Amino acid sequence: MSLVVPNFLMNVSSSLSSLQLYSCGLQGEFPSFMTKFKHLQYLDLRYNNLTGSIPYDFGQLNELVSIDLSFNDYLSVEPISFDKIVQNLTKLRGLRLGSVNMDLVTPNSLANLSSSLSALGLWGCGLQGKFPANDRLTGSFPSSNVSNDLRLLGLSHTKISVYLDYDFFTNLKLLEVLVLKYCNILRSNLTMIGQLTQLTRLDLIGNNLGGQIPPSLRNLVHLNSLYLGNNNFSGQIPDFLTSLTQLENLGLSLNHLSGTIPSQINTLSLKLFDLGNNHLHGPIPSSIFKQENLEGLSLASNSKLTGEISSSICNLKLLRFLDLSNNSFSGSVPQCLGNFSNSLSVLNLGMNNLQGTIFSTFSKGNNLGYLNLNGNKLEGKIPSSIINCAMLEVLDLGNNKIEDTFPYFLETLPELHVLVLKSNKLQGFVNGPTTNDPFPKLRIFDISSNNLTGPLPTEYFYSLEALMAYDQNTVYMMARNYSGYAYSIVVTWKGFEILFEKIQSALGILDFSNNNFNGEIPKLIGKLNGLRQLNLSHNSLTGQIPLSSGMLFNLESLDLSSNLLTGRIPQQLAFITFLAVLNLSHNQLEGAIPSGKQFNTFNASSFEGNLGLCGFPMPNCNSSEGPALLPSNSDDGDDSTFFGDGFGWKAATIANQK
Template structure:
């Protein structure tokens, strides 16, 4: 490639290339455009790249580059655009970055750059993106002189100091500003005259709605989340972007009151994690995402909310809402994808009104007072991924028909009044939970054997050369709302945990606190992607299957409070990630496996098993004593050391010195044939003497 010395334009982006960036690219002195983005290039950027003085566009984003950017204060005099985002680059920002006379765009986001941002000398800059690095110190004052600047993103660094917002007032072209997630403090008592359309000030130590917002008539997106704002949204906020505001995030503050929403075109409204009381406000009909979780809203949910026909994500969880769930939610089937009513006081039954074409992917009613059976109309929600109905009073047999939902990954029915067997009577051809990853039926009244048919159908937990998911967490999202992750509550390693995000590779089965009986099926060993398995507090008997040793990803295993017998399979000691293990209150016996992970488990893992012995329980295991000297193995494999000391004892009959000598020889050289013969002869003589004495005694007894 380096021989093409007349080359001016080179685009190899998204070509699945790997290895280092070739040094020979520095020979292409006529090059004006170089794009290597979206590959798997590694190593450092070669110093030879500084030879490319004609370069105008340099893009190597989305690779695995390391080290620092080559530096020379006079480098790249013609560079217009620099994009090295999404790499592993580190060190300080190069000196030429501040002085390049033609530079308009800098994108070094998603790297590991550190140090201070120095003063910019070039006045041509239009876009600066340095978010998600390790930059520190104050903002350079020269930013206020970059009159062509349209976008500045410095979020998620460790920048510090107090910023007077007026420093941006002289930038007539500034549209986008993101200072979130630093250690900055923003102050201003004046109204701003700049024409910002997107402003992100999350975690900027704000204690009130800043006054400079009053002048932002064209604002489209505003993020004031994770601050210290108290009280209610002020009246003058109605004028901020009243015709243009589509995104407002004031979550994680201390707001106490919301009267109404004046914004006509609002699409995303996030009021979650505040202290807001009162009845649930009804958002504008244009709302797409409405998040009010973790507040103190009370009263019933008005059916008027169903007039918001564009509603796609609705999260009312963790409030004090009561009454029945509006039947009309079924009418939102064509738009609603995410419905979370968790941790409220809803009662009655689940609405049986989900119509065909239902688009729900997450339906969460956990922690309410719902009763009655499940509604089969849920099957109309063909794209359902998460169904969480735990911690209610639902009284029904197991809904086998849910197994036909083709995308169901999480099923939580824990802590209800569900009962009956999990036996499957339908034809074998029927699909059953083939995508399931989290299966929680704990704390019910289920009985009968463990569901072997289901376990065999859990294809997503079986590693069949499984490829990683394109998204690391389960959730929904798009360009308006970003990514909204699903959450779930689980018992992990014996403790309840609320997972804010569900990792797509998180595989859990919890069938504890039921009345299951019979043996643990061997087929459970096929689920080799399983992270957690809890079968505790049932009536299971038989042994622990050795096939559980195949679950090489297992992190916690709880089989406590059953009637299991037999020994603990030694193969369990080879599970590399097992960090929580509980088999207490069973009828197990024998020696506890030793070494590796088993050295980390305490006595509480084994309590209530009187037959177990060995570390860490106090009961020791009986050690088998060596066989007597005269019981020789056919292959002559007895321990040389034990044999030698026996000979020393024999020496007391032949003379101490000779005996010690014989013992030493045997210890050093093994069992020479002559010595074996000698010992055998001695034993034979003793046997004959005893035999003669016995004969004489028997004759005397007869007389």
């Protein structure tokens, strides 16, 4: 549902007492006539697209008991409006303004909050200053009865200074939910946290907290969710955590925890178990495979976790994500992993020492969106049943020992954005598409470092529609049915092998390097305007560098080195503003190197091994060699006529001379 809010609400009865339009696609400015609803008690407009400011007279709705405007990212609250809300709404028990812009509001404004307030959620709102006021949670901020009654406090992603000290813990003993993720905790005495015995959720992610996990946590017997990730906790995972029988979600990733995974975990009934990025060692205890309610399991990046991955892991029928990457697991990949659960969205076993073959059967109707087996020792062929993974967005099988021909059947995967098959033993020709609409969403295509031969698959270049338009989207690719899990890949980026811990959905890469491709670079390569990196190096390509390559205006890295390319370097390449890396070395290019713009930033290594090249940064040219010229007609190699939009090189050159 997508509505302009004012047109929708103007005719609603003024006697309305409850307005709940959670995640309805509402858009437009926050309605100024909201004050006509004098009897309104419950207002829930979270997860919409409301804009503008909350009106000054909003504070006249003094019957309000609960306000939730969270996650309207372009909505703001000015200090005057906020002051009226906290001063006049004396019946307010819940105030949630997460992700609403409160940059201009000071924490002192909170001093007058309703004495009946039980839920305060201000995560990601830009609030900054000290909390509590005057370094204490007593007195006027907020009043003692407010403190004693507060059940929920959320200040994540704010710049408020928080002091977890005696006053905090003694005055907020009724807290049930405490969320201070990525907050500004200046002082903490976590030995006292056990006094908050009513807590069901505790989230202290990303606060640079250190020492051992406080033993007083054993007192939080009602705790359902405990998130202590991205801190500096050290020592072993304490055994007392297994006595918290209500615990369902346990996140301890990105710390310095050591020792083994507690085998007593079977006393809990977990849904999330995240121990990634620590220093744990030893095998996976069999008790984990008895967690039948487990939906998320991450043991990634502990490096010293060893042993085989038991097929008992397929008993976890409710798993949505499984990440065991960057460890030292060995043995074969359990064959059941391809069809044990239609709930599984993320499967990451990359960077281990796994052997054998890829599981041969992928069940129909599965929900797999991310499959990463990179960096193992897997052999055999790529199973054709992978076409049953209709939701697959990322397939990374790079750096294995797979012996196969190019898997044309992958063309039919409708959601595939990323395909990495680099550094295997693929062989034979890549003839081009076998379907009418191959790889409709593919943006990263890496088949480098194999034994592929024959001409470049020109028809693929012509049909990669997702790369033909520049995508300005800056969002990252995330798991579809498990929030918070970001897809990752290892690619060669600007000459260095890099782990992208998050993949920007707009990233465009073609890497066909280190194969045995021959023939010419297709003239229509310039159609792929979404490319950020093009690497065709270390092949046997001939002919000239197409002029159309200069139309890759978003290109940041171009590597055509170690081929048999001839002719001059097109002057148009100098107009690619973002080009940071250029490698044309070890070809048979000649003539003057283009001057100006980006070419002034490249050193001799970009051009070495071309005996006919001259000009900066190589030796000076003789007068007879002249500057790099633009061909005057198609007979001279002008391929701009291949572009149907009428924007050829002559027009581009004129535009850049004005």
